Amino acid sequence: MPMLEVHNIHTYYDNIHALKGVSLSVEQGEIVTLIGGNGAGKTTTLRSISGLRKTSRGSIRLNGEELGAYKPHEIVSKSVSMVPEGRGVFARLSVAENLDMGAYIRRDRKGVEADLERVFEIFPRLKERRKQVAGTLSGGEQQMLAIGRALMAHPTLLLLDEPSMGLAPILVESIFETIQQINQEGTTILLVEQNALMALSVANRGYVLQTGEIVLSDTAANLKQNEMVQKAYLGME
Amino acid sequence: MGIHNAVKNIKSISAYQVIQFVIGALFIGYILWRLNEILRVNPIYGPDTWMRFAIAGLILGSVYALIAIGYTLVYGILFMINFAHGEIMMIGAFGGYFVFEALNAIPTPTAADPELTFLSAQPVISVLLAFIVGMSVSALSGYFLEKIAYRPLRSAPRLVPLISAIGASIFLQNAGQLLFGAQRRDYLNPEVLTRGNGWEFPVGEGTVILPYTGALTFVLSFLILIGLFTLVQRTRLGRAMRAVAENKPVAALMGVDVDGVISRTFIISGAMAGAAGVMWGIHLGLVYYFVGFIPGIKAFTAAVLGGIGNIPGAMLGGFFLGIVEAIGPPILGLSFQLKDVIAFGILVLVLIFRPTGIMGEVLTEEKV
Ligand SMILES: Nc1ncnc2c1ncn2[C@@H]1O[C@H](COP(=O)(O)OP(=O)(O)O)[C@@H](O)[C@H]1O
Ligand SMILES: [Mg+2]
Numbered sequence: 225m226p227m228l229e230v231h232n233i234h235t236y237y238d239n240i241h242a243l244k245g246v247s248l249s250v251e252q253g254e255i256v257t258l259i260g261g262n263g264a265g266k267t268t269t270l271r272s273i274s275g276l277r278k279t280s281r282g283s284i285r286l287n288g289e290e291l292g293a294y295k296p297h298e299i300v301s302k303s304v305s306m307v308p309e310g311r312g313v314f315a316r317l318s319v320a321e322n323l324d325m326g327a328y329i330r331r332d333r334k335g336v337e338a339d340l341e342r343v344f345e346i347f348p349r350l351k352e353r354r355k356q357v358a359g360t361l362s363g364g365e366q367q368m369l370a371i372g373r374a375l376m377a378h379p380t381l382l383l384l385d386e387p388s389m390g391l392a393p394i395l396v397e398s399i400f401e402t403i404q405q406i407n408q409e410g411t412t413i414l415l416v417e418q419n420a421l422m423a424l425s426v427a428n429r430g431y432v433l434q435t436g437e438i439v440l441s442d443t444a445a446n447l448k449q450n451e452m453v454q455k456a457y458l459g460m461e
Numbered sequence: 462m463g464i465h466n467a468v469k470n471i472k473s474i475s476a477y478q479v480i481q482f483v484i485g486a487l488f489i490g491y492i493l494w495r496l497n498e499i500l501r502v503n504p505i506y507g508p509d510t511w512m513r514f515a516i517a518g519l520i521l522g523s524v525y526a527l528i529a530i531g532y533t534l535v536y537g538i539l540f541m542i543n544f545a546h547g548e549i550m551m552i553g554a555f556g557g558y559f560v561f562e563a564l565n566a567i568p569t570p571t572a573a574d575p576e577l578t579f580l581s582a583q584p585v586i587s588v589l590l591a592f593i594v595g596m597s598v599s600a601l602s603g604y605f606l607e608k609i610a611y612r613p614l615r616s617a618p619r620l621v622p623l624i625s626a627i628g629a630s631i632f633l634q635n636a637g638q639l640l641f642g643a644q645r646r647d648y649l650n651p652e653v654l655t656r657g658n659g660w661e662f663p664v665g666e667g668t669v670i671l672p673y674t675g676a677l678t679f680v681l682s683f684l685i686l687i688g689l690f691t692l693v694q695r696t697r698l699g700r701a702m703r704a705v706a707e708n709k710p711v712a713a714l715m716g717v718d719v720d721g722v723i724s725r726t727f728i729i730s731g732a733m734a735g736a737a738g739v740m741w742g743i744h745l746g747l748v749y750y751f752v753g754f755i756p757g758i759k760a761f762t763a764a765v766l767g768g769i770g771n772i773p774g775a776m777l778g779g780f781f782l783g784i785v786e787a788i789g790p791p792i793l794g795l796s797f798q799l800k801d802v803i804a805f806g807i808l809v810l811v812l813i814f815r816p817t818g819i820m821g822e823v824l825t826e827e828k829v
Pocket of ligand 1: 260262263265267269
């Protein structure tokens with residue numbers, strides 16, 4: 225049984241039919257990437273999984289359990305965390321308070337402290353800036369904070385929405401290395417990206433989304449070789 | 462065309478600023494002249510009178526601060542003005558009133574005083590009960606107000622919940638009138654808190670009274686304000702409130718029950734307004750269905766003055782307004798009956814010239 229199984233979901237914004245029957249699955253331990261152009265429905269897919277946007281049809285199962293009836297804050301306590309597009313750090317809260325918010329649902333003090341240490345190990349910058357208000361961080365630091373904050377919930381499934389957006393190339397590489405490291409430490413990852421090249425280099429498998437529909441799904445290696453993917457998303461002729 | 466328009470714009474902005482500057486300069490000039498007039502040229506008030514004004518202002522200001530926090534907390538989280546907040550205060554004032562009345566009906570005769578009632582025999586318990594009941598009924602009212610009048614309109618345009626708030630305010634006033642009658646009632650205090658009694662101390666050539674009711678009001682307000690500040694800055698709920706104020710979907714992604722936090726915000730605001738209502742009754746002595754209206758608008762002024770959404774701003778705005786009301790009339794050379802006009806004059810001036818308040822509005826990403 226896959227950890228996450230999305231089956232034929234339809235999601236609307238008023239009368240905009242943003243997802244037209246999207247299906248995908250993520251196995252425990254994998255990095256799966258969802259690539260596609262602007263407006264394809266990547267963010268909407270993640271918002272549907274995390275409960276921020278209700279689907280009108282289809283099913284989303286986590287370890288076999290249907291998530292449709294749960295509110296977003298209830299889905300978090302099922303060990304699914306999301307790093308939203310554009311980071312969504314709480315600009316007026318300090319770095320430490322942002323990380324505390326990540327651990328909002330947790331009661332195990334010891335575990336939270338251990339995870340905080342882990343986050344500071346992955347992102348030493350956050351430790352230096354712990355007292356600083358998050359709105360004053362650079363874009364890269366805010367992305368680190370957004371990921372660190374999601375890790376504070378100790379998720380088994382991490383949803384990442386365009387973590388490379390707006391970052392300098394050197395930072396992009398380090399963010400993707402971090403994603404791999406987090407995965408190797410046992411977190412399953414569903415990664416949404418427009419930077420298809422980087423996403424396909426770290427992922428096990430991938431799906432290609434076009435105007436609300438999955439048009440391709442394969443191993444990351446095969447997708448990299450696929451002519452259509454090369455043309456449309458890797459900028460090759 | 463474009464250049465022409467741009468030039469016109471620059472001109473109109475600078476004209477506006479000139480007017481603003483002239484009015485400001487005239488106003489400050491007038492105040493300085495009046496200060497000189499009443500302090501040096503023709504000192505009609507001695508230091509004892511000024512002291513009396515200041516005490517009255519601080520006491521009233523502490524009540525305004527309590528109410529103002531409610532406007533600012535709700536605005537910070539929902540970007541709406543809860544116009545029914547004054548009525549929430551009225552409900553709390555009635556809560557305390559009925560506790561005092563009920564306790565006064567329990568006879569506890571002693572040899573010395575066969576007429577003694579529980580209210581005066583046990584003033585500490587009585588006052589405590591009045592605050593607990595007053596704060597609870599206001600908190601409950603706030604909770605249901607949000608649930609019934611605002612929650613269904615959460616995704617409507619911003620003007621819609623505002624209209625609903627005005628409707629709720631009128632509804633609650635009328636409900637209060639139906640339930641409790643239209644007459645003004647005297648707030649019956651425990652004997653030790655008889656209005657007008659207090660500590661007397663000499664200032665200048667006169668004596669100044671610090672009334673017991675005023676001291677109680679000020680000290681309790683101060684404690685509640687510190688408690689609120691600690692709650693918002695230091696606790697898990699406070700952090701969640703600040704997160705929800707900044708970004709609701711992301712707060713939900715952290716596992717925060719956003720609706721629950723909004724409910725609790727109304728409960729906290731309501732409890733503070735309820736405390737203010739009981740204080741109003743104990744210190745000023747009157748309660749009726751309309752009692753929340755004027756303090757409500759004044760506290761709203763205080764919140765706007767401090768920059769709505771800004772908690773320390775609302776506290777300072779409350780104290781500032783209380784003091785201005787007390788010493789404003791003599792300084793401006795107006796009758797004391799015009800003190801309400803001063804408060805509303807300030808509201809109008811702030812809204813025209815500096816709608817973000819003196820301390821500036823807290824900026825949020827999510828200004829839908
Ligand atoms: N809040 C919204 N209101 C209305 N339409 C939206 C909203 N968010 C996204 N859409 C529409 O839904 C479609 C999918 O958007 P999105 O999921 O954000 O795409 P992606 O993340 O792949 O860029 C687009 O056509 C977009 O215009
Ligand atoms: Mg997107």
